[in-house]
Amino acid sequence: MNSEVERISDLAEAGERMIERLRRQAFLPESRKGLNLRFGIAEAAALMGCSTNRIRMAEEDGRLPSPPATDNGRRPGYTIEDLLKMREVLGASPARAPLDRPAIIAVQNFKGGVGKSTVTTHLAHYFGVQGYRVLVVDCDSQATTTTLFGFNPHFNIAREQTLYPYLSIDPTQTDLLYAVQKTPWPNVDLIPSNLELFDVEYELAASGADGNSVLASRFRKLKQGLFDLARNYDVVILDPPPALGTISLAVMQAANALIVPLAATTPDFCSTVQFLSMMNQVSEQLLSAGIAVDYDFVRLLCSKFDSNDPSHAMVVQIMEQTFGPALLPVPILESAEISHAALRMMTVYELEKPVGTPRTHKRCRANLDAAMAQVEALVRRGWGVTAPASAHEIFNAA
Incomplete structure (x- = not known):
């Protein structure tokens, strides 16, 4: 009677084995991938x-x-x-001044399939190329971001290496330093995730009559833990679950900036409007409970845009009319190069050479640079600085 239910377990195990095969094929001879980028x-x-x-x-x-x-x-x-x-x-470091607070950016939308983890990892690697000190925190038990960093959440990551020991009902860690993992990028660190992180949601949901006070303490605890860690970084990027739950709410309160990715489709637009309405209601409820939510900036980013699809252009026009300057003007173009990199559990910034045609790669990289630079400009504006003008800009201004 339970044969079809049991099949779910078989399918999950088969899928995990295939992920491990793909990882090993992509990263041999090392168990974790290296970084072989070279810049002329x-x-x-x-x-x-x-x-x-x-x-x-x-x-x-x-x-x-x-x-x-x-x-x-x-x-x-x-x-x-x-x-x-x-x-x-x-003397070309973009690092923040000691008194500038680190940017703690949540990349958040409650709708799946909007490229949330892809935006997170590309944003992290863009900041890495630009010379910033970056920490990525995977708060999603689906662990897509962890996978894109070259870790297999099932085989390589134990529950004790995630946020779980810090956020659980019976915590065994008093700070988050234990969870920080080095990545192939010398200036980009990661707090990984795996499926067992979801146990936090179960535990807090079952916390009984004092559940609200437990939740409030977890919200404050994650914010304090991230703030303590962030002293060693310029930018912290949080990838929360695509659903309204305890961890998502804690991330929402811990961040000081918000990027909302959405695809250029009508369902994604409608879902994002609902997400923003829900965020507004939750913010008011948190505030009434004495838990402040404060952002240096909130921006929407079209994360999947096909310039050859007229319907995409129409939806982006609707976004512009609706959200105005809160919508970042440069969308992320859909590109085979992003898909090719993801198949190798990489971002476009990690590719040593084009996977597709050089023209496709160059166009994709230029678009990603422009899209990610919009977020960098917001971060630097929060520090009271702007990106230095290029020689070309100085010459034209003169």
Whole structure:
């Protein structure tokens, strides 16, 4: 009688085994993926906001090591570690000032399928390329973000490595430092997740008559734990569950900025309107309970836009008329390159070379840079600074 129910278990186990096979195929010979990105001197100079000559001069006078030449005499390019050292030597670090508070950004929408985890990981890697110190916190028990960082939530992550020991009814950890994992990115860390994190929801739901006080304490506890950790970072990015639950509410209260991704379809637009209405109601309820919700910025980001689909263009126009300047002007274009990278459990920023055509890759990367830079500008505005003008902009202004 339970054969079909039992089949669910078989399907889940088969799926986990396949994920592990895909991970091993993508990341052999290492059990976790490495980062083999290289940046040419022109790209490095653009990231530093300086000339290539300034980099060469720093290499010639010994302030920077020269990249070793390959067998054909060509320079192999700079690693992320090299770029971080270069920023330090050339005074090109974008890090916040000590008195500026870290940006704690929740990427949140209660509708699934809007690219929430894809936005989270691409945003983290974009900030990593730009030289920021980044912490990503996967608060979703589905653990898509954890997977995109090269971890298998089923095989590689134990419950004790997630938020669970900190948020559970009977916590065994008093701070979040235990959960921070290094990633292949030297300046991007991760607090991973797995399915067992959902036990927090069960425990708090079953907490009895004092449930409200327990919930309130968990909201404050997550905010304090993240605030303590954030002192070592410039940007903290939170990926909450796509549903209204205890963890989602705690994330909503812990963040000081909100990015709402949505696809360019009518159902996504309608669902997001409902999400915003629910957020408003929940914020008022939290405030009445003495739990403040305060954001430096709230922006909507169209995360899946097909420029060749007239219906997408029409929905984006509706978004613009509805949300005005709260909708970020540059959407994320749907691209095969994003899908190809995801198949390899990567982001576009991690690809050593194009998976599709060079033209497709270049267009996708340029679009992602422009879309992510909108969020960077909001973060820097909160610190009272703006991105430095490029030489091209200075020349045209003159």
